[in-house]
Amino acid sequence: MHRREFLETAGFGIAVSGLRAAATQKPNILFILTDDQRFDTIRALGNAEIQTPHMDRIVRRGVSFTSACIMGGTIGAICAPSRGMVLTGQHLFHVHASIVAPEADPQRPRKPFVMFPELLRKHGYVTHGIGKWHNGPALYARCFSGGENIFFGGMSDHLKAPVFDFDPSGQYPKEKQHNGEKFSSELFSDSAVKFLRDHRKPEPFCLYLAYTAPHDPRMAPQEWADMYPPEKIELPRNFLPQHPFDNGDLEVRDEMLAPHPRTPEAVREHIAAYYAMISHLDAQIGRVLEALAAAGHDRNTIIVFGGDNGLALGRHGLFGKQNLYDHSIRVPLVISAPGMPREGRSSALCYLHDAFPTLCDLTGIPIPETVESASLAPLMDGRKTTVRDSIFCAYQNWQRAVRTDSWKLIVYHVKGRITRQLFDLKNDPWEIKNLIDEPAQAGRVKELTVLLKGWMKETEDPLELPL
Numbered sequence: 376m377h378r379r380e381f382l383e384t385a386g387f388g389i390a391v392s393g394l395r396a397a398a399t400q401k402p403n404i405l406f407i408l409t410d411d412q413r414f415d416t417i418r419a420l421g422n423a424e425i426q427t428p429h430m431d432r433i434v435r436r437g438v439s440f441t442s443a444c445i446m447g448g449t450i451g452a453i454c455a456p457s458r459g460m461v462l463t464g465q466h467l468f469h470v471h472a473s474i475v476a477p478e479a480d481p482q483r484p485r486k487p488f489v490m491f492p493e494l495l496r497k498h499g500y501v502t503h504g505i506g507k508w509h510n511g512p513a514l515y516a517r518c519f520s521g522g523e524n525i526f527f528g529g530m531s532d533h534l535k536a537p538v539f540d541f542d543p544s545g546q547y548p549k550e551k552q553h554n555g556e557k558f559s560s561e562l563f564s565d566s567a568v569k570f571l572r573d574h575r576k577p578e579p580f581c582l583y584l585a586y587t588a589p590h591d592p593r594m595a596p597q598e599w600a601d602m603y604p605p606e607k608i609e610l611p612r613n614f615l616p617q618h619p620f621d622n623g624d625l626e627v628r629d630e631m632l633a634p635h636p637r638t639p640e641a642v643r644e645h646i647a648a649y650y651a652m653i654s655h656l657d658a659q660i661g662r663v664l665e666a667l668a669a670a671g672h673d674r675n676t677i678i679v680f681g682g683d684n685g686l687a688l689g690r691h692g693l694f695g696k697q698n699l700y701d702h703s704i705r706v707p708l709v710i711s712a713p714g715m716p717r718e719g720r721s722s723a724l725c726y727l728h729d730a731f732p733t734l735c736d737l738t739g740i741p742i743p744e745t746v747e748s749a750s751l752a753p754l755m756d757g758r759k760t761t762v763r764d765s766i767f768c769a770y771q772n773w774q775r776a777v778r779t780d781s782w783k784l785i786v787y788h789v790k791g792r793i794t795r796q797l798f799d800l801k802n803d804p805w806e807i808k809n810l811i812d813e814p815a816q817a818g819r820v821k822e823l824t825v826l827l828k829g830w831m832k833e834t835e836d837p838l839e840l841p842l
Contacts, residue, residue: 401498401499401500401579401738401739402579402675402676402677402712402713402737402738403579403580403581403582403672403675403676403677404495404500404579404580404581404582404676404677404678404679404734404738405582405584405663405667405676405677405678405679406581406582406583406584406678406679406730407433407584407585407586407660407663407678407679407680407681408458408461408507408583408584408585408586408681408682408683409586409588409589409656409680409681409682409683409707410454410507410585410586410587410588410589410590410682410683411454411589411590411591411682411683411684411685411686411696412589412653412682412683412685412686412706412707413682413685413686413688413702413703413705413706413707414441414443414682414685414701414702414705414706414707415702415705416589416649416650416653416707417430417431417434417707418430418431419431419434419435420434420439420441420707424603424608424609424650425650425653425654426602426654426657427653427654427657428657428661429657429658429660429661429664430657430660430680430707432661432664433660433664433678433680433709433711434709434718435717435718436678436711436717436718437678437680437709437710437711437712437715437717437719438709438710438711438715438716438719438720438721438751438754438755439707439708439709439719439720439721440708440709440710440721440723440725440751440754441720441721441722442705442721442722442723442724442725443681443705443706443707443708443725443726443727443729444704444705444706444724444725444726444727444766444768444778445457445460445683445684445704445706445726445727445728445768446460446466446467446726446728446766446767446768446769446834447467447699447704447768447769447770447774447776448467448684448696448697448769448770448771449467449468449471449475449476449769449771450471450475450476450771451624451627451628451629451697451771452509453683453684453696453697454507454509454590454683454684455474455475455509455510456470456471456474456475457683457684457727458507458508458509458510458585458683459471459474459475459510460726460727460728460748461491461681461683461727461728461730461731462474462490462491462492462510462514462518462731463488463489463490463491463728463731463745463746464491464728464729464731464732464742464743464745464746464747464748465486465488465728465745465746465747465748466728466747466748466834467769467834468769468834468835468836468837469486469488469747469834469835470488472484472485472486473485473486473488474488474510474511474514475510480837483837486745487745488745489743489745489746490514490517490518491730491731491734491735492504492518492519492581492583493517493518494735494740494743495581495734495738495740496518496519496520496581498738498740499578499579500578500579500580500581501520501521501574501576501578501579501580501581502518502519502520502521502580502581502583503519503520503521503522503523503570503580503581503582503583504518504519504521504522504525504541504583504585505522505523505524505525505563505566505567505570505582505583505584505585506524506525506526506559506563506566506584506585506586506587507526507585507586507587508525508526508527508528508585509526509527509528511527512527512545512546512547513545515527515545515547516544516545518583519541519583520543521541521570522541523540523541523566523569523570524536524538524539524540524555524562524563524565524566525538525539525540525541525547526538526539526559526585526587527539527547530559530587531592532592532594533558533559533560533587533588533592533594534555534557534558534559534594535554535555536554536555536559536562536587537552537553537554537555538552538553538554538555538562539551539552539553540553558596558655559586559587559588560586560587560588560655560656560659561659563584563585563586563587563659564584564659564660564662564663567582567584567663567666568662568663568666570582571663571666571667571669571670571672572666572669572670574670574672584663586656586659588652588653588655588656589649589652589653589656591632593645593648593649593651593652594648594652595648595651595652595654595655596655599651599652599654599655599658600647600648600651602650602651602654603646603647603648603650603651603654604647605640605643605644605646605647606643608643608646608647608650610639610642610643610689611642611646611688611689611690611805612805612807613690613691613702613805613806613807614637614639614642614689614690614692615637615689615690615691615692616636616637616638616692617635617636617637617692618691618692618693619692620787620794621787621789621790622693622698622773622774622787622789623770623771623772623773623774623787623788623789624697624698624770624771624773627695627697628695629686629694629695629696629697630693630694630695630697632645632694632695633645633689633694636692637689637692637694641689642688642689645688645689645694646688646689649686649688674713675713676713677710677711677712677713677734677737677738678709678710678711678712679708679709679710679730679733679734680707680708680709680710681706681707681708681709681727681730682706682707682708682727683706683727684696684703684704684706685701685702685703685704685705685706686702686703687700687702687703688702690702690805691806697770697771698770698774699768699769699770699774699775699776699785700785700806701783701800701804701806704768704776706727708725708727708730710730710733710751710755712737712755715737715755715756716755716756716757719755721751721754721755721760722780723751723754723759723760723761723762723763724761724762724763724764724765724766724778724779724780725749725751725754725762725763725766726748726749726766728748729748729749729750729751729762730751731746731748732746732748732749732750733750733751733752733755735750736750736752737752749762749763750762764779765777765778765779765826765830766778767827767830767831767833767834769836769838772788772838773787773788773789774786774787774788775788775827775831775836775838775840776827777823777826777827777830778800779823779826780800780801781799781800781801782797782798782799782800782819782823783796783797783798783800783806784796784797784820784823784824784827785798786824786827786840786842788838788840788841793841793842795811795820796809796811797809797810797811797813797816797819797820797823798810824842827842828842
């Protein structure tokens with residue numbers, strides 16, 4: 376984490392006092408969120424097949440959380456609960472009840488929540504939203520004092536993203552929707568560059584920039600597609616023609632984007648198109664970073680870069696994100712802040728929605744009592760090496776998982792049948808060999824099952840799982 380260098384050049388006390396100064400000196404925030412970007416799609420973090428020079432720049436200037444995960448999803452469109460968790464800092468089932476589908480169970484208690492842009496706005500920040508929201512116009516109006524090219528949902532083509540102009544009244548009727556006139560990543564970056572160029576107010580800003588890429592349709596401009604000939608793409612080690620058993624949702628939309636059984640040729644074509652989307656997106660993020668520097672904001676701006684969920688693309692015979700393997704729950708998460716270490720790495724178990732309390736710590740704003748996640752600031756400055764011993768993940772009523780540093784237990788409850796998988800993540804990071812029936816692992820399975828039950832109780836998981 377380069378803590379010694381940090382202490383020598385800045386001093387921990389000086390850094391914290393600088394970050395927690397008066398409101399006029401508070402750091403700006405650039406929060407970048409991508410759509411369907413898997414954890415292992417950044418060159419600087421180990422993927423030699425992909426070109427991401429500008430994401431690499433973010434990695435070099437901050438701390439990368441290489442074990443960051445999402446908690447899963449309660450619906451097939453994982454992005455909605457994932458973004459709800461990011462905004463509120465609350466766990467999956469509370470977000471489902473209050474934001475994602477409050478009408479599904481009217482009797483279920485609703486936990487109060489505050490969203491991080493809403494909180495920053497109350498503390499004097501100019502909050503500006505661009506791009507994908509996916510959590511309804513009413514909540515958007517609570518969060519932002521401005522915005523442009525706002526996407527509430529419904530896109531089927533990156534060249535025709537249905538967007539809205541900002542309305543301070545918070546009213547976004549369908550007739551005010553219009554289609555963007557260029558590729559979505561370019562459209563949203565144009566708006567971000569414009570905001571950074573024009574911001575002249577003395578108050579700090581929070582720019583929430585949420586892309587719809589690299590989500591399908593994977594239709595990167597030809598220049599970027601040409602960078603990735605499919606025949607040169609390496610097939611993932613855990614490629615399978617089909618998933619070995621029914622996981623509960625094998626016919627969801629994402630799983631129908633490629634033929635069954637999966638073929639190596641089809642998988643390579645989809646991965647190539649996926650990488651092209653990410654590299655094109657990377658170039659647009661580069662424009663935003665340049666605008667940040669040109670406006671003189673880069674030295675006093677916290678940057679959070681994350682993805683809302685991962686994607687299978689042929690791994691385990693799957694194509695979507697509706698599962699609890701690492702390729703679908705692990706996401707990129709990089710945070711940089713003035714006075715904090717650069718080129719840091721932390722493998723501590725964490726969630727994407729830990730970003731909320733982290734921003735509170737980095738700006739000196741008290742963490743609301745409604746937040747259920749953990750600040751990662753102590754990992755960034757070296758005060759701690761962990762913030763939790765395990766993480767819990769869920770997908771609808773069919774899948775539950777618990778993960779420690781070294782082990783993962785996944786439990787499937789499909790059509791009255793229980794199927795379990797146990798993976799040794801240290802020796803089998805591709806999650807290929809299921810050790811559930813190994814006699815030597817019986818004690819470990821029992822321990823992880825107890826841990827899973829504890830998480831289900833803590834998060835008020837409504838599923839009655841026979842374990």
